[in-house]
Amino acid sequence: MKVKPDPAFLEKVEELSGQSVNACIRCGTCSAGCPFVDEMEVLPERVFKKIVLGDREGILKGNTMWICAACFTCSVRCPRDIDIARIMEAVRQIMLRENIDMVDITKIENMEILPQLAVVGCFRKETG
Amino acid sequence: MEGYLYYPGCTLKTKASDYEKSAMAVMEALGKPLVEMDDWYCCGAVQSLTTDDLMHQIAPVRTMCCAQEQGETELVTLCDMCYNVLKQANLRMREKPQDLETLNEFLDEDPDYRGEVEVFHLFEILRKMGREISKKTVKPLDGLRISPYYGCMLLRPTEIAMDDTENPKVMEELLEVLGAQVIDNPKRTECCGSYHTVNRSDIVEKRVKAIVARAVDDGADAIALSCPLCQFNLDYHQRSAGYDIPVLYLTELMALAFGLEVGMEKHWIDPKKMLKEKKILE
Numbered sequence: 420m421k422v423k424p425d426p427a428f429l430e431k432v433e434e435l436s437g438q439s440v441n442a443c444i445r446c447g448t449c450s451a452g453c454p455f456v457d458e459m460e461v462l463p464e465r466v467f468k469k470i471v472l473g474d475r476e477g478i479l480k481g482n483t484m485w486i487c488a489a490c491f492t493c494s495v496r497c498p499r500d501i502d503i504a505r506i507m508e509a510v511r512q513i514m515l516r517e518n519i520d521m522v523d524i525t526k527i528e529n530m531e532i533l534p535q536l537a538v539v540g541c542f543r544k545e546t547g
Numbered sequence: 548m549e550g551y552l553y554y555p556g557c558t559l560k561t562k563a564s565d566y567e568k569s570a571m572a573v574m575e576a577l578g579k580p581l582v583e584m585d586d587w588y589c590c591g592a593v594q595s596l597t598t599d600d601l602m603h604q605i606a607p608v609r610t611m612c613c614a615q616e617q618g619e620t621e622l623v624t625l626c627d628m629c630y631n632v633l634k635q636a637n638l639r640m641r642e643k644p645q646d647l648e649t650l651n652e653f654l655d656e657d658p659d660y661r662g663e664v665e666v667f668h669l670f671e672i673l674r675k676m677g678r679e680i681s682k683k684t685v686k687p688l689d690g691l692r693i694s695p696y697y698g699c700m701l702l703r704p705t706e707i708a709m710d711d712t713e714n715p716k717v718m719e720e721l722l723e724v725l726g727a728q729v730i731d732n733p734k735r736t737e738c739c740g741s742y743h744t745v746n747r748s749d750i751v752e753k754r755v756k757a758i759v760a761r762a763v764d765d766g767a768d769a770i771a772l773s774c775p776l777c778q779f780n781l782d783y784h785q786r787s788a789g790y791d792i793p794v795l796y797l798t799e800l801m802a803l804a805f806g807l808e809v810g811m812e813k814h815w816i817d818p819k820k821m822l823k824e825k826k827i828l829e
Contacts, residue, residue: 435597454737458750486750489593490738491703495712502704508596522746533745534562534779536628540592540742543603 424473428513432470435509442499443467449493449503458486463493463503466510484510485521489544515547522546550580551672552619554610556629557589563626563775565813569798570625570669572807577679579672581623586613590632593742601646601653607636608650612660623667625798627700627774630668634707637666668701669798670717670773671709680724685806687726691825693800694730694767695719696758698777699738712736718771718797725804730767734758739780751780756788768821769793771800782815793818803827 433440449463450456461469461481469477478484484507493503522545530538551574559567574581588606595603611633614622624630640647640662651659673680695718702712710717715736719729737758740751759781762770772778773796782794793816802809803822811818822828 435599437598454754455750457753488738488741488743489596490699490741492699492738495703495705502596504704505596512597512600527745532783534775535557535589536592536626536776537742537744537779539557539589540628540776541745543591543593543595544742545746 422472422474422477425475426473428473428475429470431513432506432509435512436502436505438501438503438505440467440470440501440506442501444499446498448496448498452492452496454490454492455486455488459483463487463507467506470506470510478510479514483507484514485545511544515545518547520546548582548619550574550582551621551623551667552614552617553581553583554587554614554622554624554629554633555583556587556624556626557592558775559625562813563778563796565799565811566625566773566775566778566796569796569802569807569809573798573801573805574669576683576805576807577676579676584610584613584622585617590629592628592632594632594635601649604636604639604646604650605654607633608640608660609654609657611637611664611666612654612657614664615660616658620663621665621667623669623672625669625773627668627698628776630666630709631700631707633666635704637662637664638706668709668773670701670721673721673801674717677720677724680721680801684725684804686804686827688722688800688804688827689726691727691800691827692730692766692768693722693727693771694732694735694762694765694769695722695797696732696735696762696770696772696777696781698736698772698774699741700774702736721797721801722771725801727800730762730765732758732761732765732767734761739777740784741776741780744776744780744784748784752784752787755781755784756790759785759788759790759792763790763792767792768825769795769800769818771795771797773797786815791816793821
């Protein structure tokens with residue numbers, strides 16, 4: 420499929436994350452160490468490629484940024500010192516700021532047994 | 548202050564009260580009581596990572612400002628997530644003075660935060676008290692095989708890590724002082740699934756199964772940790788994989804070794820049976 424480039428997307432991600440996406444050499448260390456990679460439709464280093472290409476749609480359609488739980492494993496291991504968790508957060512924020520929420524409070528099962536910090540954390544990461 | 552100023556956060560008074568009670572008891576026994584802050588705010592549980600999102604730095608900064616106004620330069624957390632959020636927010640205020648200035652201007656009814664408070668996790672305090680802990684250990688945890696679990700928030704990102712990010716040792720050291728046998732788990736620094744427990748418990752179940760399986764296969768009697776979210780995930784979600792290994796706060800084990808009263812009331816897998824079998828509890 421032909422990608423319709425959106426250069427403003429790369430700019431926005433870099434502005435929000437404070438990271439250089441172009442510094443990525445696609446070595447795959449982030450994917451190799453990610454404890455959630457099996458759940459991701461697009462591997463983290465491929466997300467970076469898509470950001471550089473301006474493939475906004477391709478990224479936002481995938482689930483990578485919602486599966487990422489900001490555990491910082493990739494951030495501490497990246498040989499290019501890219502704080503990858505911040506890039507995932509930037510992509511999440513771009514979507515959340517378009518009023519797309521990923522969690523619905525009325526549909527949470529087991530609310531009474533969940534520890535507060537889980538609920539607070541989830542709402543911080545998945546609602547705008 | 549005789550002991551340490553203590554920031555509880557949202558979960559320690561309720562779901563993680565076993566942790567608060569045992570931590571308070573051991574620190575009291577060690578002569579360094581935890582003294583709760585006069586005023587504090589929920590930290591937000593996860594650090595907000597975008598450059599323009601200052602709003603979510605307000606709560607942790609206000610809490611550190613409360614510590615400052617109580618005349619303290621050291622603030623202790625028990626919760627790993629609070630530790631991480633406070634520590635990252637503090638670092639940002641120090642590295643980006645313009646962000647601190649903006650926040651201080653916005654919080655115009657509060658005193659200015661000066662960025663001088665140091666945030667510590669309880670384990671950092673305990674690590675320096677090996678001799679005192681050894682002296683207080685009247686009922687060593689002989690024969691108890693414990694697998695430490697760190698998770699993420701004490702160790703990452705590197706800038707705020709309280710131990711080596713890939714090979715932490717603080718829990719191993721403390722457990723050895725208490726007389727327990729440490730069972731190494733190569734997955735002890737892998738994420739448990741965190742807040743996905745709210746709406747993607749399938750992800751958490753897979754993560755927890757992988758982590759718990761290593762501890763069980765290597766013969767551990769229990770898992771020790773400090774994060775209330777990891778505690779819930781490991782304790783609650785291992786049952787779907789058919790495991791039943793107790794998940795204890797390290798301070799509960801320490802309280803047992805000190806011969807103190809330990810409630811252990813809010814565990815999904817009751818640790819008391821195993822502790823009786825091991826003759827740690829009568």
